[in-house]
Amino acid sequence: MDIAESIREIREIVSQAHAAGKKIGFVPTMGALHDGHFSLIKAAKERCDFIVVSIFVNPTQFGPNEDIDKYPRTFEDDCLGCKALGVDLVFAPSVSQMYPQENITWINVQSLGDSLCGKSRPGHFRGVTTVCAKLFNIVSPDVAFFGQKDAQQALIIKRMVADLNMPLEIIICPIIREPSGLAMSSRNKYLSAEERKQASLIYASLQHAELLIASGLRKSADIKLEMQKMLNIGPEIKIDYISLVDAETLQELETLTGKVLVAIAVKIGTARLIDNVIIDNT
Amino acid sequence: MDIAESIREIREIVSQAHAAGKKIGFVPTMGALHDGHFSLIKAAKERCDFIVVSIFVNPTQFGPNEDIDKYPRTFEDDCLGCKALGVDLVFAPSVSQMYPQENITWINVQSLGDSLCGKSRPGHFRGVTTVCAKLFNIVSPDVAFFGQKDAQQALIIKRMVADLNMPLEIIICPIIREPSGLAMSSRNKYLSAEERKQASLIYASLQHAELLIASGLRKSADIKLEMQKMLNIGPEIKIDYISLVDAETLQELETLTGKVLVAIAVKIGTARLIDNVIIDNT
Numbered sequence: 001m002d003i004a005e006s007i008r009e010i011r012e013i014v015s016q017a018h019a020a021g022k023k024i025g026f027v028p029t030m031g032a033l034h035d036g037h038f039s040l041i042k043a044a045k046e047r048c049d050f051i052v053v054s055i056f057v058n059p060t061q062f063g064p065n066e067d068i069d070k071y072p073r074t075f076e077d078d079c080l081g082c083k084a085l086g087v088d089l090v091f092a093p094s095v096s097q098m099y100p101q102e103n104i105t106w107i108n109v110q111s112l113g114d115s116l117c118g119k120s121r122p123g124h125f126r127g128v129t130t131v132c133a134k135l136f137n138i139v140s141p142d143v144a145f146f147g148q149k150d151a152q153q154a155l156i157i158k159r160m161v162a163d164l165n166m167p168l169e170i171i172i173c174p175i176i177r178e179p180s181g182l183a184m185s186s187r188n189k190y191l192s193a194e195e196r197k198q199a200s201l202i203y204a205s206l207q208h209a210e211l212l213i214a215s216g217l218r219k220s221a222d223i224k225l226e227m228q229k230m231l232n233i234g235p236e237i238k239i240d241y242i243s244l245v246d247a248e249t250l251q252e253l254e255t256l257t258g259k260v261l262v263a264i265a266v267k268i269g270t271a272r273l274i275d276n277v278i279i280d281n282t
Numbered sequence: 283m284d285i286a287e288s289i290r291e292i293r294e295i296v297s298q299a300h301a302a303g304k305k306i307g308f309v310p311t312m313g314a315l316h317d318g319h320f321s322l323i324k325a326a327k328e329r330c331d332f333i334v335v336s337i338f339v340n341p342t343q344f345g346p347n348e349d350i351d352k353y354p355r356t357f358e359d360d361c362l363g364c365k366a367l368g369v370d371l372v373f374a375p376s377v378s379q380m381y382p383q384e385n386i387t388w389i390n391v392q393s394l395g396d397s398l399c400g401k402s403r404p405g406h407f408r409g410v411t412t413v414c415a416k417l418f419n420i421v422s423p424d425v426a427f428f429g430q431k432d433a434q435q436a437l438i439i440k441r442m443v444a445d446l447n448m449p450l451e452i453i454i455c456p457i458i459r460e461p462s463g464l465a466m467s468s469r470n471k472y473l474s475a476e477e478r479k480q481a482s483l484i485y486a487s488l489q490h491a492e493l494l495i496a497s498g499l500r501k502s503a504d505i506k507l508e509m510q511k512m513l514n515i516g517p518e519i520k521i522d523y524i525s526l527v528d529a530e531t532l533q534e535l536e537t538l539t540g541k542v543l544v545a546i547a548v549k550i551g552t553a554r555l556i557d558n559v560i561i562d563n564t
Contacts, residue, residue, distance in 0.1 A: 007447065104393055105411075105445035110386040129387075130446070137447040163387035164412070165289065165419040 001083045003090045007138050010091050014052065014139055017088070022049035026141030026168075028132060031055040032072035032186035033081050036176040040145040041085045043173050052139050053082050054091040060103060061127030067270065072189045091139065098134065106130050109156045109163070115250045116152050116263055117274065120240050128153055129160050136166055143169045147176075149183050151261055151276045152250060175275070177203065183275045190271035198234030199268055205230040206277045209244075209262045213279050218256045220244040231266065240265035240272065247278050256281050283365045285372045289420050292373050296334065296421055299370070304331035308423030308450075310414060313337040314354035314468035315363050318458040322427040323367045325455050334421050335364050336373040342385060343409030349552065354471045373421065380416065388412050391438045391445070397532045398434050398545055399556065402522050410435055411442050418448055425451045429458075431465050433543055433558045434532060457557070459485065465557045472553035480516030481550055487512040488559045491526075491544045495561050500538045502526040513548065522547035522554065529560050538563050 004010050014024060025048025027040045033055075044051045055078055062068040075092065082090055106126045112118075113125040136144065146154050154172045161170050176184045181203035182196070191199055205227040212223050224242045231237050245252055247259035256279075263276040286292050296306060307330025309322045315337075326333045337360055344350040357374065364372055388408045394400075395407040418426065428436050436454045443452050458466045463485035464478070473481055487509040494505050506524045513519050527534055529541035538561075545558040 011449070101444075103445050105389060105391045105442045107387060107389050107446075110388065112386065134445075134447045137449055140449065160387045162383075163385050163416075164389075165416045167293070167419055167422065 001079070001087055001090065003079060003092060005091075005093055006097060007093065010052075010089070010138055011140075013089055014050075014141075017050040018140070023143070024048060024139070024141040025051045026054070026135070026139050026144040027051070028054045028056075028135050028144065028146075029078075030057045030071065030186065031078050032074050032189065033078045034176075034184045034186060034188075036147050036149060036184035038081060038085060039176045040147060040173050041082065041087060043171065044143070044145050045086055047171070048143055050089070051087045052089045052091060052141060053087050054093075054135055054139065056091075056093055056098060056131070056135075058098070058127060058131040059095060060099070060131060061124050063121055063123060066121070067187075067190075067272075070190075070270075072186050091135075098131070103130070107133055107160060107164075109159050112152070112156050112159055112250055115245060115252065116241060116243055117265060118152065120265060125153070125156055129156060132157055133160070133164075133166070136168060141168050143171055145171050145173055147174075148172050149175045149185065149275065151263060151278075155248075155250065181207070183273070185273060187271045187273060190269060192269065195236050195268045195271070198236050199271075199273060201231055201234045201237065202264055202266060202273060202275045205242075206262055206264065206275060210277060210279055213256060213260075213281065218281075220252070220254055220256065223256075223262075227262075227264070231264075234268070236268050238267040240267060283361070283369055283372065285361060285374060287373075287375055288379060289375065292334075292371070292420055293422075295371055296332075296423075299332040300422070305425070306330060306421070306423040307333045308336070308417070308421050308426040309333070310336045310338075310417050310426065310428075311360075312339045312353065312468065313360050314356050314471065315360045316458075316466045316468060316470075318429050318431065318466035320363060320367060321458050322429060322455050323364065323369060325453065326425070326427050327368055329453070330425055332371070333369045334371045334373060334423065335369050336375075336417055336421065338373075338375055338380060338413070338417075340380070340409060340413040341377060342381075342413060343406050345403055345405060348403070349469075349472075349554075352472075352552075354468050373417075380413070385412070389415055389442060389446075391441050394434070394438050394441055394532055397527060397534065398523060398525055399547060400434065402547060407435070407438055411438060414439055415442070415446075415448070418450060423450050425453055427453050427455055429456075430454050431457045431467065431557065433545060433560075437530075437532065463489070465555070467555060469553045469555060472551060474551065477518050477550045477553070480518050481553075481555060483513055483516045483519060484546055484548060484555060484557045487524075488544055488546065488557060492559060492561055495538060495542075495563065500563075502534070502536055502538065505538075505544075509544075509546070513546075516550070518550050520549040522549060
């Protein structure tokens, strides 16, 4: 497995793989790899011949009061994990490699970025889209893999790729959960044992919503209230949002119809955690 | 020479040229080709092995009260011109081919897009950057060629390519002028004989500025006043802006130092015309 820090090296290695007729699969990450990331790598291995994983904690997607400084960095373990799964190339650039001068070019996916996490984290999604575009242009993959846990990010990236005719396919892979139901996240490392216990209420409340909807409930406000009650069982849980939105447009729904994304963001201690389920009412 | 309307065709033809080891040169245009465009094609022929010209009047870079409906369309002549110059492939997509659904993804190059034409034509540059990104992603050229007449556009495109790590080189070619000094533009077609005469005052006033600066004048306000006087000789000329800005940052200069872009935009009849010179005071 190659590990490269420079854009020039990455381009050389990938273009050789391309020239050899290999299909390039790409998994962009911020490191601190867990089974969620590994599931993306496995999906890439199934569909592609040459797998690139990027490890880059991208400063432009963090807000001024967010956790970039303490974001977990486990580079050596990450590389061991990648190697074990048969990754061909790890791209681990420095910040100055990715941003050699002030970045003044931003990609905005309007409307999809306004709700949910876009509301709580202004500037976050333009940082994500912009760094993904940069990485796509550097790695030139045939397929890139993202996780459904970041449901809004997944929709935004797919729309950016479509609108800008980017020459790659985006595949969204299912959420991977701990046995408690807690969605895998690098930020789970911030949780104490007690907080981790309470964090399982996030998925429990999503499952509760599924049951309520299956039983015929259609009013968002009623379902939210029930979810809120369940989350409030955890004294450390501070709800950022509970949203029931159209799964394609991310517009808030008062009454549920069609494919609905039920999405939660909470803070537990210093960790901001998100999770979601998609429910099809059609 | 191939003429293709679909993205799929373009990708197929270009990828064959790439596979044959050819260097792809790309000249994006809105058609109504003139000697300015032809100079770009000639520059592309000198440096590249396979030349693609796109002809697409891009709706997203026109404002609501601008001239998209009457923008000159001379497709057959354009193709003859391209063929005569040895162009390999003309890409002439329909609007629905380029925008099959509402476009909600926009690329903004901040600060560089705020002054000059960005002020007079809100939304123009995000339309230009976005369609250029789309075309680059469709054509995947090694080099793309733009004209210096659109000085602000040239800087913005170069910065977008750098900031987003787009895998191509941008080459800016000199302004081509009519014998009167008038910069070649598809919009010159809008001019009556009398208006065309007056339009030569644009370049005359730029040359006047060059002389004034060469003679030691350094105050922008003084130089602008002299340029304004000269432009006012043409009764049909309505000045949009006369700007003396830093040639790299496009920030207005009160006192001239370093590389200065002297830029003019005027309306004559229904035509909005721009022109510029760069003067190096270092």
